[in-house]
Ligand SMILES: Cc1cc2nc3c(=O)[nH]c(=O)nc-3n(C[C@H](O)[C@H](O)[C@H](O)COP(=O)(O)OP(=O)(O)OC[C@H]3O[C@@H](n4cnc5c(N)ncnc54)[C@H](O)[C@@H]3O)c2cc1C
């Protein structure tokens with residue numbers, strides 16, 4: 079098929095793809111950005127931004143409910159409409175990406191809406207509503223396909239009107255009851271939001287604890303908050319069968335319990351379809367879950383990959399970080415290679431569960447000489463003053479030989495902000511002795527870091 083030669087083709091315009099494409103176009107390259115859905119990807123339309131608007135709504139409800147313990151009386155009547163309106167009008171412009179397309183075109187790039195398939199090295203065949211179009215990339219093919227919700231093979235599930243994150247973000251009405259299946263970051267954020275808006279919520283997680291990727295202390299702390307807020311928690315179990323009778327879902331759990339709810343939200347992880355993307359035509363494995371990249375995001379000759387598909391943590395900040403490195407490599411203008419030692423992660427529950435660097439178990443598995451310390455937020459001066467909603471802790475994982483922090487977890491109000499100080503410390507490998515000499519403002523949440531550092535020195 080005759081094709082069109084361009085400098086670069088970016089397949090998938092999630093946060094990373096959009097960033098690379100914009101950088102290359104700004105540098106004067108002839109760039110085609112391809113996305114079958116919306117320019118911007120999952121984050122602005124179905125993930126980070128709309129879910130954080132939900133979280134914000136839920137958070138003000140929770141604060142208002144704390145008024146009787148601290149400041150008088152308040153009656154709280156949750157209403158989903160302002161949240162749904164904000165998501166439709168402010169976050170997603172009714173799931174319309176015109177502004178993003180104009181922004182990209184403003185850099186000199188060209189956007190093609192369609193599904194891109196790699197048909198040979200450097201060549202992408204795009205299926206659009208107007209037919210197929212072939213592009214050949216002279217300098218760079220960049221892959222940023224992101225991920226789709228993964229749906230587990232549970233008997234009866236497929237064909238039922240269950241939600242994934244996409245339906246949950248688009249909903250304008252709330253069910254009276256909800257089962258959240260899968261309690262990683264996505265499930266946790268949704269479960270607490272919907273529960274705080276009055277939905278009778280059950281959180282089901284197959285691992286022995288909620289948020290299994292977090293430190294065990296963090297899981298324990300957030301589980302206590304969830305149960306305290308009336309969320310029913312079931313861990314170490316999953317559904318063996320799902321049934322929908324036209325009105326309600328019934329889930330049979332392998333523990334023998336049966337759950338019923340008006341809605342089911344499946345948040346059991348994500349999946350990338352590399353066969354559909356055609357990466358076999360680059361000599362890459364199509365049955366893999368991720369595309370292996372080197373420190374400059376090179377995946378194959380003339381091909382770079384960025385974002386969730388690289389398997390280096392599924393976060394918008396990582397996708398954009400990788401995009402900067404990939405673009406510099408394509409342009410031959412950068413020496414930077416990716417360094418994930420201080421990659422941060424924040425799950426926006428209340429309290430937020432934030433982490434950076436290595437968990438204790440990972441540091442031990444790597445054979446590091448490890449020492450850890452944990453301090454509780456409620457017994458810190460700020461936590462004690464804060465009172466209602468003061469749950470949480472700070473944990474630091476130290477490499478005793480190098481005397482540096484290699485990982486940290488913060489569970490606290492605005493824990494993601496508190497994490498900042500520890501993220502800098504892990505990133506710069508500052509000595510613990512040096513950190514102990516810092517003056518930390520009194521009475522802040524981050525001052526609890528001092529208590530942890532003192533314990534590490536004992
Ligand atoms: C509910 C939820 C909440 C989240 N909250 C946060 C958060 O608070 N903070 C955070 O950092 N991360 C969060 N994440 C993760 C975040 O959304 C992703 O890490 C982020 O979107 C980066 O993904 P990406 O760049 O790999 O591409 P994506 O955003 O996944 O976009 C990829 C794009 O490529 C398109 N595409 C795929 N294949 C093709 C093809 N063959 N041809 C054409 N187009 C294609 C897709 O349609 C999509 O538009 C959240 C995720 C979810 C699900």
Ligand SMILES: NC(=O)c1ccc[n+]([C@@H]2O[C@H](COP(=O)([O-])OP(=O)(O)OC[C@H]3O[C@@H](n4cnc5c(N)ncnc54)[C@H](O)[C@@H]3O)[C@@H](O)[C@H]2O)c1
Pocket residue numbers: 230259260261262263264265282283284285289290291315316317345346347348391392393423424425426
């Ligand atoms: N705030 C953020 O930065 C943020 C928010 C959401 C998601 N993300 C990222 O997006 C990615 C996807 O998150 P996610 O939560 O969808 O996936 P995940 O893989 O992190 O969590 C899925 C959870 O579902 C459980 N599970 C799997 N199958 C199950 C089953 N059949 N029954 C019950 N439980 C089951 C798993 O044990 C796991 O805990 C993650 O890498 C996450 O870090 C980031």
